[in-house]
Amino acid sequence: MENPLEDSPQRDAKIKAKANEMWIADGKPTCGPEGYMEAATDLIGMEINPDAGEIPVESAVPLAPNGEPIEDAKIQENLGNLGGSMDEQDDRQEVPFGTRKEEEKALKDT
Secondary structure, rough: OOOOOOOOHHHHHHHHHHHHHHHHHHOOOOOOOOHHHHHHHHHHHHOOOOOOOOOOOOEEEEEEOOEEEEHHHHHHHHHOOOOOOOOOOOOOOOOOOOOHHHHHHHHHHH
């Protein structure tokens, strides 16, 4: 397996041929094959070393046997009140009041 980042005459020839092939396939736009050099370089690099990027990466959090992340139980303390109100106080009304009197009464009671 050759290094896809190392310059060699064979690799450069493959890149130029691929760029020319892509340029022709796109209908020969005015940029010429030079406009396809970067994409051709990437494709030839993938052809030379198809297994690149397949190194397994360890998960940052432990995983259960089914593959789901196991979260620390301490995180449950910070989930807040599930009552649904924006200020996390269930004793307040979440919807607008029907009348001003109801609103005044509720605000005095808090």
